[in-house]
Amino acid sequence: MIEVKNLEFSYKSQKSFIEDLSFNVSQGEIFGFLGPSGAGKSTLQKILCGILREYQGSVKVLGSEVKDRGKEFYEEIGVDFEFPNLYGKFSGIDNLKYFASLYDRPLLDPMPLLERVGLGEYGNKKVSEYSKGMKMRLAFVRSILHEPKLLFLDEPTSGLDPSYARILKEMILEQKKMGRTVILTTHNMHDADELCDRVAFIVDGEIKAVGEPALLKSSKEAVEVRYSYVQSEEIKQGKASLAELYNDKRFMKELQEGKLRSIHSKEPTLEDVFMEVTGRRLI
Numbered sequence: 610m611i612e613v614k615n616l617e618f619s620y621k622s623q624k625s626f627i628e629d630l631s632f633n634v635s636q637g638e639i640f641g642f643l644g645p646s647g648a649g650k651s652t653l654q655k656i657l658c659g660i661l662r663e664y665q666g667s668v669k670v671l672g673s674e675v676k677d678r679g680k681e682f683y684e685e686i687g688v689d690f691e692f693p694n695l696y697g698k699f700s701g702i703d704n705l706k707y708f709a710s711l712y713d714r715p716l717l718d719p720m721p722l723l724e725r726v727g728l729g730e731y732g733n734k735k736v737s738e739y740s741k742g743m744k745m746r747l748a749f750v751r752s753i754l755h756e757p758k759l760l761f762l763d764e765p766t767s768g769l770d771p772s773y774a775r776i777l778k779e780m781i782l783e784q785k786k787m788g789r790t791v792i793l794t795t796h797n798m799h800d801a802d803e804l805c806d807r808v809a810f811i812v813d814g815e816i817k818a819v820g821e822p823a824l825l826k827s828s829k830e831a832v833e834v835r836y837s838y839v840q841s842e843e844i845k846q847g848k849a850s851l852a853e854l855y856n857d858k859r860f861m862k863e864l865q866e867g868k869l870r871s872i873h874s875k876e877p878t879l880e881d882v883f884m885e886v887t888g889r890r891l892i
């Protein structure tokens with residue numbers, strides 16, 4: 610689906626921002642770009658969807674070089690930008706109708722989708738009167754309306770309330786079930802963990818690691834166990850690594866004497882691994 614080799618890119622008159630970047634994405638994958646603000650996630654997405662064409666190296670999307678693609682490319686891809694470009698003077702429905710007029714292929718009926726994302730009643734309202742979250746939900750619906758094979762989503766859930774974020778995440782997973790490929794840009798480790806088959810850690814225009822979230826997490830140092838126990842009528846705390854717990858004399862003694870009060874394990878999060886690999890936090 611996507612083959613990037615030795616990509617280099619810089620914004621005008623600045624030094625190279627992306628240098629020698631390579632990665633592949635297969636059909637049917639949800640592939641995440643995870644990184645802090647300014648890492649280059651949106652820049653990469655704009656290169657992949659043919660908006661920034663002044664790059665060096667090779668960026669093949671759906672079989673051919675992106676900078677040579679014409680209008681037919683946009684029939685096959687769906688794009689949800691970080692800052693949705695909608696027409697404020699048009700209603701939500703009219704925005705979608707205008708968008709539909711740009712396509713040769715028939716589009717899905719927008720109403721069930723608008724209802725699903727909580728915009729059913731607001732279709733005829735002017736977009737300038739929409740909240741930020743409403744605009745984001747409308748832009749998401751717009752990106753899937755022409756049933757693209759390849760979907761680019763830039764922070765699709767950022768700033769949405771949890772119930773709508775959940776609905777959008779379900780809809781993204783449905784896209785995958787239909788065999789579509791999704792590129793998801795995010796600085797939210799929970800979204801990356803839940804949705805992505807593979808994630809790329811991005812910092813300063815570089816990919817520092819790529820892998821399945823579960824594998825990345827299992828490569829991190831041992832799971833830590835914290836326990837509490839009663840001693841002289843006081844609650845005391847202890848900790849040990851899971852692998853070494855059987856060797857922890859205190860833990861074994863309190864266990865045998867029935868004095869343990871609680872045990873918690875802290876598994877590494879994707880952000881823990883991100884910090885270990887890149888030395889940076891996500892936010």
Ligand SMILES: Nc1ncnc2c1ncn2[C@@H]1O[C@H](COP(=O)(O)OP(=O)(O)OP(=O)(O)O)[C@@H](O)[C@H]1O
Binds near residue numbers: 626649651
């Ligand atoms: N049009 C532009 N002209 C010049 N520099 C730019 C432009 N757009 C982005 N940059 C710079 O490129 C770098 C990467 O920006 P980008 O928007 O790709 O980051 P990001 O990872 O998407 O961040 P965020 O999480 O805040 O959206 C930043 O240093 C930014 O200032």
Ligand SMILES: [Mg+2]
Binds near residue numbers: 650652691
């Ligand atoms: Mg961005």
